[in-house]
C-alpha cells in the first residue's frame with residue numbers, strides 16, 4: 001500500500017475500505033477505485049478495486065459499465081467493451097479522438113464538459129457525478145455519469161451506467 005494514498009470509490013465517493021484513517025491530506029495522491037458495496041451492487045466478479053488506473057484495458061473490458069479513459073483535453077486513451085457495445089462505436093474509431101468535440105459532441109456543454117474542465121483546471125484529484133441524456137446513433141439514452149480526474153499522471157475516467165428507473 002502506498003503511504004498517504006487516499007482511496008475513494010469512483011462510484012459513490014466513499015473511502016475504499018482499506019484506507020488509512022490518516023489519509024486525505026490535501027494535495028496528496030488520491031486514487032479512484034470501486035468500494036466493496038458498489039462492487040456488489042454492480043455485480044462485479046471482484047470484491048473491490050483500489051485504483052481504476054491500475055487495471056489494464058483488458059480488465060476494463062470485464063467491467064459491466066462504460067469506462068472511457070481520457071487525458072486533460074478529453075482525448076480518448078481507453079474505451080472499454082461495454083461502452084463500445086452501448087454506443088455502437090468501434091474502439092478503433094474513437095481511440096485517439098476527442099470525446100467531447102468529436103465522439104460525443106452532445107456532451108460539449110456546461111453540465112458535462114464544463115464540469116470536466118473545472119476538475120482539470122483545479123489541479124487536484126476530483127470526482128463529479130451527473131445524470132445525462134446521450135444522443136446516440138440508436139437514439140436517446142439516459143445515463144448516470146461519473147467523472148474522475150488525476151492531475152498526476154494527468155488523466156481521468158468517464159464512467160457510464162445506464163440510468164435505472
Ligand SMILES: [Zn+2]
Pocket residue numbers: 009010011012013014034035036037038039
Ligand atoms: Zn462505492
